[in-house]
Amino acid sequence: MVAKVRRFNRLVTERVGALNDHYLARDLPLGQARVLWEIGNDGCDVRTLRSRLGLDSGYLSRLLRELEGAGLVSVEPSGRDRRVRTAHLTAGGVKERALLDHRSDDLARSLLEPLPVAQRDRLVEAMREVERLLTSAMVEIHRVEPADPRARFCVREYFAELDRRFSKGFDPGASISADDDELRPPRGLMLVATLRDEPVGCGALKFQRDAPTELKRMWVASSTRGLGIGRRLLTELEAEAARHGGRVVHLETNGSLKEAIELYLSAGYEEVEAFNDEPYAHHWFEKRLRRGASRVAR
Amino acid sequence: MVAKVRRFNRLVTERVGALNDHYLARDLPLGQARVLWEIGNDGCDVRTLRSRLGLDSGYLSRLLRELEGAGLVSVEPSGRDRRVRTAHLTAGGVKERALLDHRSDDLARSLLEPLPVAQRDRLVEAMREVERLLTSAMVEIHRVEPADPRARFCVREYFAELDRRFSKGFDPGASISADDDELRPPRGLMLVATLRDEPVGCGALKFQRDAPTELKRMWVASSTRGLGIGRRLLTELEAEAARHGGRVVHLETNGSLKEAIELYLSAGYEEVEAFNDEPYAHHWFEKRLRRGASRVAR
DNA sequence: GACATCCTCTGACTAAGGTCAGAGGATGTC
DNA sequence: GACATCCTCTGACCTTAGTCAGAGGATGTC
Numbered sequence: 001m002v003a004k005v006r007r008f009n010r011l012v013t014e015r016v017g018a019l020n021d022h023y024l025a026r027d028l029p030l031g032q033a034r035v036l037w038e039i040g041n042d043g044c045d046v047r048t049l050r051s052r053l054g055l056d057s058g059y060l061s062r063l064l065r066e067l068e069g070a071g072l073v074s075v076e077p078s079g080r081d082r083r084v085r086t087a088h089l090t091a092g093g094v095k096e097r098a099l100l101d102h103r104s105d106d107l108a109r110s111l112l113e114p115l116p117v118a119q120r121d122r123l124v125e126a127m128r129e130v131e132r133l134l135t136s137a138m139v140e141i142h143r144v145e146p147a148d149p150r151a152r153f154c155v156r157e158y159f160a161e162l163d164r165r166f167s168k169g170f171d172p173g174a175s176i177s178a179d180d181d182e183l184r185p186p187r188g189l190m191l192v193a194t195l196r197d198e199p200v201g202c203g204a205l206k207f208q209r210d211a212p213t214e215l216k217r218m219w220v221a222s223s224t225r226g227l228g229i230g231r232r233l234l235t236e237l238e239a240e241a242a243r244h245g246g247r248v249v250h251l252e253t254n255g256s257l258k259e260a261i262e263l264y265l266s267a268g269y270e271e272v273e274a275f276n277d278e279p280y281a282h283h284w285f286e287k288r289l290r291r292g293a294s295r296v297a298r
Numbered sequence: 299m300v301a302k303v304r305r306f307n308r309l310v311t312e313r314v315g316a317l318n319d320h321y322l323a324r325d326l327p328l329g330q331a332r333v334l335w336e337i338g339n340d341g342c343d344v345r346t347l348r349s350r351l352g353l354d355s356g357y358l359s360r361l362l363r364e365l366e367g368a369g370l371v372s373v374e375p376s377g378r379d380r381r382v383r384t385a386h387l388t389a390g391g392v393k394e395r396a397l398l399d400h401r402s403d404d405l406a407r408s409l410l411e412p413l414p415v416a417q418r419d420r421l422v423e424a425m426r427e428v429e430r431l432l433t434s435a436m437v438e439i440h441r442v443e444p445a446d447p448r449a450r451f452c453v454r455e456y457f458a459e460l461d462r463r464f465s466k467g468f469d470p471g472a473s474i475s476a477d478d479d480e481l482r483p484p485r486g487l488m489l490v491a492t493l494r495d496e497p498v499g500c501g502a503l504k505f506q507r508d509a510p511t512e513l514k515r516m517w518v519a520s521s522t523r524g525l526g527i528g529r530r531l532l533t534e535l536e537a538e539a540a541r542h543g544g545r546v547v548h549l550e551t552n553g554s555l556k557e558a559i560e561l562y563l564s565a566g567y568e569e570v571e572a573f574n575d576e577p578y579a580h581h582w583f584e585k586r587l588r589r590g591a592s593r594v595a596r
Numbered sequence: 597g598a599c600a601t602c603c604t605c606t607g608a609c610t611a612a613g614g615t616c617a618g619a620g621g622a623t624g625t626c
Numbered sequence: 627g628a629c630a631t632c633c634t635c636t637g638a639c640c641t642t643a644g645t646c647a648g649a650g651g652a653t654g655t656c
Contacts, residue, residue: 001422002406004422004425004426005406005409005410005422006403006405007429008314008425008426008428009314009318009406011429012310012315012428012429012432013318013319015432015436016310017311017315017316017318018315020307020311020315021311029611029612029613030612030613031613046633047632047633047634057633057635058615058634058636058637059613059614060634061634061635061636062636064634064635065635065636075634077622081632082621082622083621083622083623084622084633084634085633085634104304104307105300105304107307108303108304111303112300112303112435113435114434114435114436115431115434115435116526119431119434120299122427122431123427123435124299124302126424126428126431127302127303127306127428128302128306129420129421129424130306130310130421130424130425130428131306131309131310133413133417133420133424134310134313135309136412136413136417137411137412137421138313138412228414228417327643328643329642329643329644344603344604345602345603345604353644354644354645355603355605356604356605356606356607356644356645356646357643359604359606360605362605375652379602379603379652379653380652380653381602381604381651381653382602382603382604383603383605
């Protein structure tokens with residue numbers, strides 16, 4: 001298995017990686033091209049550039065001076081914090097970036113072109129699969145404070161989505177409570193899934209004295225659905241519930257959340273009588289945890 | 299479609315390409331590491347290194363001096379031609395290369411590890427598909443002289459394979475002739491398929507006065523079967539036959555060559571009465587060419 | 597044996613990538 | 627208002643990558 005991955009790595013660094021650099025760096029040094037690209041048409045703070053590209057501050061500064069010298073970029077103090085500076089593309093920079101864009105298209109085409117049409121489709125399909133799975137492997141799951149900005153972001157998005165999808169909208173105040181204190185040890189906990197440090201999903205537990213653990217706030221960003229993030233969050237949450245002595249997990253959900261319901265069913269949840277009076281819920285589920293067994297899967 | 303390929307390219311250069319270089323070049327500069335790797339445990343001529351890695355002769359020479367200085371490599375005149383020099387790994391070089399090998403394994407594992415087992419299988423499968431198709435896209439088809447060393451190589455391999463597969467072995471002398479003159483314009487022609495300049499398949503035509511064009515010497519190296527090379531060769535040969543005024547292509551084949559027979563059938567060949575007395579043949583096929591239409595597919 | 601060709605090596609040079617220390621202005625904190 | 631901190635920039639410096647011209651020995655050809 002490892003050998004097969006290596007064969008893939010080898011071919012792909014040769015055919016995609018090396019060529020990619022070559023295509024990009026045809027009239028601009030690679031470093032400059034990468035910076036130009038990353039600035040984007042909307043501009044970008046220097047510090048953001050630095051962290052995204054992983055460059056030394058002195059080096060980046062020099063690259064920006066070179067790009068300024070070539071008339072492709074202008075760097076000005078940022079409005080809010082005048083220590084921070086923001087890079088923007090000039091008209092020439094936009095043009096140059098479009099050229100890089102074009103080259104990137106050329107490279108993509110050059111990979112497809114030699115193939116007969118039927119095989120092109122298969123290639124693109126297989127690439128999509130590889131991309132999905134590699135992306136999925138980059139997702140990390142962290143325990144966070146409910147007040148953590150990433151958790152806040154997820155919950156905000158979660159509520160916004162409920163409001164869009166529920167036929168009568170969603171008002172958090174009308175729903176059963178799960179405030180910060182309830183989702184923080186010792187009364188509960190919260191997990192956030194991140195992709196390249198950006199939050200893309202969350203889930204929480206509310207421990208109950210002498211009652212099943214409640215599962216709350218399960219959400220995955222629409223841009224990353226289908227990568228198995230929901231299942232990973234669920235598995236981790238169940239493991240945490242078991243670790244905290246829980247035997248049974250309870251959750252309620254709305255009929256419009258089809259993907260979630262499918263996930264719960266396929267993960268072994270069974271529909272039960274309503275165990276609370278959550279006004280937005282149509283279905284109530286429960287799962288009996290198998291002691292200790294839930295740790296393995298990731 | 300191009301956009302999807304670009305997404306793939308982007309992720310893969312980030313996750314595989316960049317990491318790969320990083321893993322390789324952790325205690326040796328990338329250039330040296332690549333040379334060390336390419337020399338391999340059996341040693342390698344300097345000229346071969348140069349062409350495989352695409353390096354300038356001065357640059358390669360310098361890299362070799364550095365590796366010699368580090369005690370990893372020794373370079374000595376080759377036995378046969380004393381202009382050529384051959385690089386070998388020293389004991390230390392072998393060790394260093396094993397380390398690179400190990401790192402490469404680590405990288406492969408690090409891609410798989412975060413995934414649940416079922417998804418690992420899917421990833422490896424999709425990688426295999428991408429690899430196969432990208433490789434297939436790298437195959438080139440050339441018209442060559444029958445005396446071209448690549449053609450000679452293919453025919454030699456072809457005969458050797460026939461000898462292995464036919465129940466009673468294969469003696470070229472006993473078979474119907476197709477010597478150099480017959481496979482060279484104006485009497486015929488020969489195609490060779492190459493992958494990174496290595497021959498991996500061949501096929502030839504023998505034009506006949508007032509009779510169907512004969513297809514001969516269809517062979518694909520076992521290491522590259524399943525990439526559609528056979529089909530491409532066949533399509534090109536048919537196009538050439540049509541271009542030389544052929545209306546019908548004839549071929550005969552042995553019952554043990556199952557893949558070939560399948561290829562012919564799926565390409566529209568039909569089995570006909572024996573049209574010659576080739577002693578090794580069990581099946582005779584013929585295809586009527588559609589004028590002009592056969593150029594498009596690659 | 598003369599001559600062209602092949603292969604590798606050396607020297608000289610350029611450009612790009614990358615690191616580090618410290619300067620200097622802007623901001624937040626007490 | 628003093629002080630620590632943050633952000634970016636400059637200067638000095640080093641390594642790696644890569645190119646080019648030409649030397650010099652080994653081979654093949656006539």
